[in-house]
Amino acid sequence: MEVFMNFENVSFTFMRHSISLVCSMFCFLVGRVHVSAFEASDSVVFLNADVEAYPPKITLNWHSTAVNPVGYTISRKLRDEGEWLSSITLFGMATSWSDENIVLGTAYEYKVEGVFEGGQHAFGYLLSGVEVGAVENRGGIILLVEDAHASVLSSELKRLQEDLIGDGWFVIRHDVSGTSSVSEIKKLIHAEYIRDSANLKAVFLFGRIPVPYSGKFPPDGHSPSHAGAWPADVFYGDMEGDWTDSKVNETRGIDPRNHNIPGDGKFDNLFIPGTVALQVGRVDFANMSSLGESEAGLLKHYLDKNHVWRHKESAPLEEAFVIDGFESSKEAFSGSGWRNFGSLLGLSRITAGNLSSGASEVGSEECLFGFISGLGTWSTLPGITLEDWNGGRFQAVFTLLFGSYFGDWDSENNLLRGVLTSPKGGLAACFAGRPQLFLHHMGLGESIGASIITSQNNVGVYMPMGFGANGTHIALLGDPTLRMRVVAPPKYLSARMGKKENILLTWTASEDDVVGYHIYRSESPRGPFVRRNDRLVTATSFEDEGSYSQWYQVRAVTLLTGNSGSYYDLSQAVCAPVLKAKKEVQKDTKTVLFRTSEDVNGVVSRVRSR
Incomplete structure (x- = not known):
């Protein structure tokens, strides 16, 4: 069985990667001891x-x-x-x-x-x-949707856009064909970046957006059987690098997907040639037929889970698990689990499992983080199959995996992509261990996408880097904007015109222990929203000058203290337009109902007894 690759004929000319290569090769070799x-x-x-x-x-x-x-x-x-x-x-x-x-x-x-x-x-x-301080405006995100799913998932995608806007993002959506070239997709992203490079922060690939491939040497070490190009979504986040397709000629891999020859549209680069500027995340269930569910059905399920998470309608345990099939390796693959989970939650909240016992003692309840490593195939780890995620066996919200083959996540019925099919949890998944990933920024409210981009750009700031540091294969499967903690949002916002041509806002309080609320206003439900209050609003009502054409958001603010320190965080926004009130008298009761002219949030705006 192939485990380690031969470096005798490998030469690299880029000075910026020399330290990374030496350290990575050393760690790679001592991993055999x-x-x-x-x-x-x-x-x-x-x-x-x-x-x-x-x-x-x-x-x-x-x-x-x-x-x-x-x-x-x-x-x-x-x-x-x-x-x-x-x-x-x-x-x-x-x-x-x-x-x-x-x-x-x-x-x-x-x-x-x-x-x-x-x-x-x-x-x-x-x-x-x-x-x-809380981050109110998170910047811009390009939402690229495969056009084949745009219609059937129209309501779920609309809800996702509303959730992103309610989390402080401005959304630029493009529906694109799955048959487009990667160069066409990159051109679209690059044009948006040039238009607003100071504010554009992320790209969310939803559906079968064309997959870039790059490289020659397999990060899992299986050469020649897995040599050649691997998926490289980081191509879409690098706005300055020189991605070439003229040097690599590698066709020994057993899967033709990995074959890489000059001029075939797959890139030569093993290392990321530029500094990654945009967080990139992907949700893609193409060629996952063994699960017995349609691609559209799996995509819908992911969007439903995403919405539940953002609105704190689920309550995963603030715990993590580490199941390490390479525990004694000097490469310490599971360091990506122990190091990150320890910083984010504390050592006492990590449960260690064992593949030899079937790992039955961990992962059965939804928790925040999980790491699993072992000798793998494209669809399995020892004692673990793709169906284990789809069946709810492991339910970490953020999952890290390491093993053979499945890090090449574009394969049919791929294990890493399968994480996202979990009935609970399964909102983000990464191949971690080659290289080490660094997610500790999430402990102070940053998104997983922000931590992944830091790991992609790591050429020595964070140690140990591990083999494959700064590699083009480093990727995030899932929504890049997700954070490890969420605040319960307020509900049932009513915005109505008062007697003095002012706007009266009322809402139901957040279920969390909050310090107050921020109020935002826009001319459009798509934003941009501008804060209207100078000081935190501690009541559940607010009065503002405005007009019928405007939209309001209310977001709860809380001070979170965790393993990393303390920071202010904001909930998702509850949003409503300013609408005229009309009087409806119910003859069989002594109640007058004032409903908005549009059923906002599905509730009565105000009930008043005579």
Whole structure:
């Protein structure tokens, strides 16, 4: 059985990837060494933060399963800085450090690197802050919909657009043919990016949007059987790189999809040639026939789950599971699980499972995160099949998988895409381990798409990178805008004209413990919405100057405190137009009903007794 590829004839000329390649090859080779005492979690420094507002202070606490520490180095930078700008080293058994040189409301990123006897290193990362401000406007997202599904899923797609707008995005939708070329799709995306590069942030591919392919050497190590081009959706997010199709000539793979020859429309690039500018996520159920459900049915189910999640109509456990079939590998594939889940939830909330026991003890209840690794095929892991997700066996909202073959996610009845068919959970899935992914930014309210783009652009800021760092195969299956925590939105918004030509807004309170509400107004339900209140509204009513042609949003605001720190977050918006009230007298009762002239949110605007 092929497991590891031969690098003897591989040469790379790009200096920007030299560090990545050396580190990746080293990790790749030492992964062959079996050391019984080593476990993947030993490569992780588990971090959490205790925060104080007055005076502002962040205290980092850490724990490592590796033994005999020599010392720990703590480094800090701002979120978008490309290098660690300050550091301090603590020797011996230190397990905490306080940072008082911070500003209230600012996010800081921390790295803690542990060094242990024998030269072993472990890493942990955390994005932290104290009362970091809410993100009201998230930027633009291009929603590309396969035109074959636009009509049959029209109401669900309309609801998705409303949800995205209600989450602070402005939506640019294009319905495109599944037979378009990848160059035509890229041209469309690039034109929108040039039009508003400062604000465009993401691309959501929905349905069978043409799949770019790129590369030669398989990240899962199965060469020559899996050599050639792999799916490369990151092509749609790179606005500046030089993607070539003139050098690679590789036809040894057993699946013709992977064959890559000059001029065939598949790209040469193994590494991403530019800096990725746009988050890209895909929901695509083409060629998933073994599940016995239509493609449109699977797409509809995903959109229904997405809506339920955004409106907090489901309540997954704030827990994670790690099922590691390569536990003793020095590559520590499951470090992507342990490191991220530890930072996001805490070590005590992670349950470890075992493939040899069928993993029956974990994943049966919906939870936030899951990681599974093992020797795979395109459709299976040991003891796990595509139908296990479709049947609800594993129900993590955000799932990371590592193993052979299925990271090439465009194959028929693919296991990684199958994660998204889960009846609960299954909103996002990634191939993780080659390389390591870094999702810790989600702990302070960022989207999974933002973390994936950081992982795609990683050429040494985050360690260990793992084989395949900065590779064109790194991808997100699922909605890129999703975040790990949601706030219950207010409901039943009524916007009606008052006696003094003002607008009276009333709504039902959020079911969460919120600090107040923000009110937004627009001339169109598509936005842009502009906030109308200067201070948080703590009541469930608001009065504004306006007219009949306007639309209003109300969003709940809460202060969330978690494993990473504290930040303000916003709920989905409840939205309603300003409508005239008309009087309806029910003769058989003593009640006068004032209904809006349009049934907004399906409720009576006001009931008043005589």
